[in-house]
Amino acid sequence: MSQLFSPYQLGGLTLANRIIIAPMCQYSAQDGCATDWHTIHLGHLALSGAALLVIEATAVEPDGRISPFDLGLWSEETEAALGKALQSARAWSDMPIAIQLAHAGRKASVAQPWNGGGQLGLDEGGWTVHAPSTIGFETYPRSPRALTKDDIARLCEAFADSARRSVRLGLAAIELHGAHGYLMHQFLSPLSNRREDEYGGSLENRMRFPLEVLDAVRAVVPAGFPVGFRISGTDWVEGGWDIEDSITFSEAAKARGADFIHVSSGGLSAAQKIPLGPSYQVPLARAVKQATGITTIAVGLITDPEQAEAIVGTGEADLIGLARGILYNPRWPWHAAAELGASVKAPNQYLRSQPRQYSKLFA
Numbered sequence: 001m002s003q004l005f006s007p008y009q010l011g012g013l014t015l016a017n018r019i020i021i022a023p024m025c026q027y028s029a030q031d032g033c034a035t036d037w038h039t040i041h042l043g044h045l046a047l048s049g050a051a052l053l054v055i056e057a058t059a060v061e062p063d064g065r066i067s068p069f070d071l072g073l074w075s076e077e078t079e080a081a082l083g084k085a086l087q088s089a090r091a092w093s094d095m096p097i098a099i100q101l102a103h104a105g106r107k108a109s110v111a112q113p114w115n116g117g118g119q120l121g122l123d124e125g126g127w128t129v130h131a132p133s134t135i136g137f138e139t140y141p142r143s144p145r146a147l148t149k150d151d152i153a154r155l156c157e158a159f160a161d162s163a164r165r166s167v168r169l170g171l172a173a174i175e176l177h178g179a180h181g182y183l184m185h186q187f188l189s190p191l192s193n194r195r196e197d198e199y200g201g202s203l204e205n206r207m208r209f210p211l212e213v214l215d216a217v218r219a220v221v222p223a224g225f226p227v228g229f230r231i232s233g234t235d236w237v238e239g240g241w242d243i244e245d246s247i248t249f250s251e252a253a254k255a256r257g258a259d260f261i262h263v264s265s266g267g268l269s270a271a272q273k274i275p276l277g278p279s280y281q282v283p284l285a286r287a288v289k290q291a292t293g294i295t296t297i298a299v300g301l302i303t304d305p306e307q308a309e310a311i312v313g314t315g316e317a318d319l320i321g322l323a324r325g326i327l328y329n330p331r332w333p334w335h336a337a338a339e340l341g342a343s344v345k346a347p348n349q350y351l352r353s354q355p356r357q358y359s360k361l362f363a
Contacts, residue, residue, distance in 0.1 A: 003313040004305070004320065005342035008051070010295060011259040012224025013096060013172050015051035015319075016345065018312050019333050022262070022299050022321035023054045023100040023175065023230075025066060027112040032062065032072025033081035039088045046093035048326060049333035049344035051319075053095055055082075057102035057177050060158040064103035064183070067110050068125050073101070073162040083169050092347060096172035100230065101162050101217075103155065105183030106131035106144040106192070132187045132209075133194040138270040152199065152209055155183075160216040163227075173226035173259075176213060178249075180267030184210040185232055188249065189241040189268050207249050211256055218257045228260035228295070229253055233284030236265060236272040243284055247291045254294045261288050262297040262321060279307060286316040297321045305336035337361055 008015045028037040045053050059065040059072040072078045086097060109126040110119050119140040120126030130151065131144035147155070159176070166174055178184035186192040187209045193200050199208050210229070217227055231249065235241045250261045263285040266272045274280070281300035289296040299321030302308050308320045326332050337344040338355070343363030346354070354362045 002309060002337075002340040002342040004309045004340060005337055005344070008318060010052075010173065010319075011226035013052075013226050015096075017049075017051045017333070017342075018319045019050040019308075019336070020262075020297055020319050020321045021045055021048065021050045021053045021326055022297075022323040023056045023177075024323050024327065025056045025070065027067050027069045029069055029071045032059065032065070032070070032074065032078040034071060034078075034085040035081075038071070038082070038085040042085055042089045042097070043092065044330055045326065046089045046095045046097070047347050047350070048095075048330050049337065049346065050095065050322070050326070052172065053097045054173075054175055055097065055099040055171075057100050057104075057182075058082075058162070060101055060103055060155070060162040063108060063127055063130065064105075064158075066104045066108055066182075067112055068120070069112055070104075073099070073165050074158065079165045079169065086169060086171075098173035098175060098226075099166050099171050100175040100177050101159055101166070102177035103158075103183040105129065105186045106135075106137050106140070107181050109142075110140075131183070132192060132200065135192055135194060137181065146195070149197070149199075152212075156209075156212050156216040159213045160220045163217040164220050167221055167225070173228070174217060174221065175260075175262060176210070176217065176227070176229050178210050179230045179232040179262075179264050181232075181269070182267070184213065185241070185268055188231075188245070189235055191235060191237060191240045191269055203245060203248060207252060210249070211252060214253060214256055214258060226259040228258050228262060230262040230264065232265045232267055233263045233281065233288070234265050235268045236274050237269045240269065243287050246284065247288055250288045250292045250294055254292055258294065260295040260297060260319075261285075261292075262299065263288055263317075264299050277301065278303070279311065282311055282316055289315070289317060295319070299323060305339045308336065309340055334361070
């Protein structure tokens with residue numbers, strides 16, 4: 001039996017297989033509100049046969065958006081708009097849908113990638129950005145304002161408020177974005193956090209804000225509701241956040257009720273030197289899993305079904321995250337199931353597309 005297509009229990013959520021659709025920013029919202037693009041995007045991915053679909057990085061306040069076109073979940077309007085898109089997807093798919101809650105910190109206020117992605121000026125629709133310290137992202141001209149302790153408390157409540165909205169929307173899980181150089185990662189890394197209070201300095205202090213966010217979210221969701229973190233396993237920069245730090249953080253998060261750790265890497269510094277290649281981030285997930293025993297999701301250039309099967313089958317990670325690969329091939333789970341002799345759920349409208357040689361593909 002294929003391990004990739006075996007079920008998995010994540011907190012109180014039963015997953016049909018080990019394939020997760022990782023969150024991918026679409027830069028297509030209007031004032032934080034989901035649009036028809038999200039209805040299309042989420043709808044077709046919900047027919048893919050994966051076990052769980054995670055909605056893109058969703059800002060907990062307007063200033064937390066990466067771009068002015070980022071999705072948000074901070075108001076009645078943003079909640080209603082996302083609910084409309086979810087209603088359409090759920091009309092045709094019973095795939096559980098989760099959400100990634102995020103704040104961009106010093107990497108906020110930028111143009112859409114297809115418009116250059118640079119930091120927007122205040123006269124171009126941009127805004128004043130915030131961070132642990134006044135150290136800006138290397139390629140952006142405008143420095144951030146350092147968050148006060150009152151700001152930090154307010155942001156914890158903002159994450160909790162978005163978590164309440166997530167539960168009301170019937171979402172299945174929450175992933176907290178602590179990776180890719182965004183706000184919680186900025187607190188974690190010594191390269192971006194130069195604070196001299198209880199939120200900076202030692203590793204324990206640098207972990208304080210993300211763990212307080214976890215506590216705030218955990219306190220407002222039901223028992224058994226899965227909550228976890230996306231982390232960058234390493235900054236890929238000497239003197240930065242590294243895998244040993246990630247293990248320590250994952251242990252602390254697990255002790256405070258985190259259900260999973262989704263392990264990628266980088267994004268904090270332009271000086272990063274990433275050794276790109278197939279499965280290049282899997283060793284980071286394996287190290288976290290082996291050291292802590294927490295459920296881990298591996299992601300990053302996992303493109304081949306046998307590759308994914310080996311990662312799960314050998315215990316390097318519990319779950320596989322697909323991002324750009326499933327945008328390119330939205331039926332990747334179908335093809336993987338066919339290759340591995342497994343079955344996958346398909347919508348009734350597509351059942352007649354089952355190839356003759358795979359007579360048990362659509363169970």
